[in-house]
Amino acid sequence: MTGTLISLISIFIGILTANLFGYFRKKYTFGLTGNTLIGVFGSILLIKTFGRVGFDPWSIMKFGNFNSFLLTINLLVSAIGGIVGLISIKLIKNRMNK
Template sequence: MTATLISLISILTGIIGANLMAVAYKKYSFGIVGNTIAGVFGSIFFLKSFGRLGFDPFTIVQADTINIKLLILNLIVSFLGGVIALILIKRLKIILNKN
């Protein structure tokens, strides 16, 4: 498994997180396309921000082995990134519509 594949799986996990959040809480939904975009950007932002703590894709596949604990941590952060991005974008939309 390469670092690129891990990055793509992480982005997919962020998309799943945003879409599951939208299904669970209808008030946060932007439609399937909007939720997917929020999941992509939230996942990438969180992984780039917190990945420097040691669970970026290159560290996960270091020495030609996969560190499962770091991979799981990476996927959790990606999932939460998609969820939090969807919430923050909805709040931003509410704030901008007030003015």
């Protein structure tokens, strides 16, 4: 597994969780396209933020060894990023409509 593949999987997990969260919580949905875009940017933002701590894809594949614990944390942070992105955009939208 390469760092690029891990990055793509992380983004896909962000998209998937944002769409699932929007599906089950109708209050936070922006439709399929909106949830997908928010999932992409939310997961990338959180992965880049926490990647500085050592959970980025290249730390997972450091020295050619695969670290499954770091991958699990990376995917979890990506999923949380998609959900947090969806909630924060909804809060911003509600504040702007007032």
